[in-house]
Amino acid sequence: MIFIDGRQASQGWNSPPKGTDVSECKRKSCQKNNDMITASKDGAYAAAIVSGMNMETAICTHAEANAIANLEYMGNSTRNAKEVLLATSVVPCSECAKLIVSIGVTHVITFGDYDSPYTKMYFKNAKIKLEILDRKKYEKEELKRLI
Numbered sequence: 001m002i003f004i005d006g007r008q009a010s011q012g013w014n015s016p017p018k019g020t021d022v023s024e025c026k027r028k029s030c031q032k033n034n035d036m037i038t039a040s041k042d043g044a045y046a047a048a049i050v051s052g053m054n055m056e057t058a059i060c061t062h063a064e065a066n067a068i069a070n071l072e073y074m075g076n077s078t079r080n081a082k083e084v085l086l087a088t089s090v091v092p093c094s095e096c097a098k099l100i101v102s103i104g105v106t107h108v109i110t111f112g113d114y115d116s117p118y119t120k121m122y123f124k125n126a127k128i129k130l131e132i133l134d135r136k137k138y139e140k141e142e143l144k145r146l147i
Contacts, residue, residue: 002067002076002105003085009076012067016059064088064096068103078104085109091132094118101126111135 002010061069064086071078078084084105090112092100097119100108107129123130 001087002071003083003087004076004078004081005083010067010071010074012063012065012070014060014063015066017061017066018069018073020059062093062096064092065099068099071103083107090114091116091130092119094122097122101128107131109133111138 001008001012067086081104084103085107086100086105087109089110091110091114092108093114094116097116101122105128108123109131111133112135113132120130122128
């Protein structure tokens with residue numbers, strides 16, 4: 001989700017881009033999906049399939065990229081914002097990180113780390129605050145607050 005100056009402005013999820021046939025994923029026309037299926041049957045290829053790599057062969061778009069696209073589609077802008085917060089489940093991949101930097105995100109909150117040294121370098125260079133929260137601790141604190 002993307003928040004502009006404290007207001008939710010967009011959300012995204014892992015899915016094919018708007019307007020594409022979702023059933024294509026099930027028809028095995030997604031090369032990345034085919035590679036992963038092959039790897040699961042033949043361990044020799046497992047090392048070649050790395051999470052976050054070869055994304056150009058995937059039909060699916062990451063949640064962060066979809067949230068950024070939806071931001072524009074919904075007519076929202078980060079241009080004059082004081083704070084742009086992106087909340088996501090794990091540290092974004094390096095390709096999504098470039099988009100995040102480009103739209104002027106100032107703060108990223110996530111619940112899980114993802115081994116992406118380029119992402120962390122891009123965020124550091126752009127002075128984006130990256131906050132990785134402990135999901136269990138956060139859920140307990142939130143539960144206490146709600147009770």
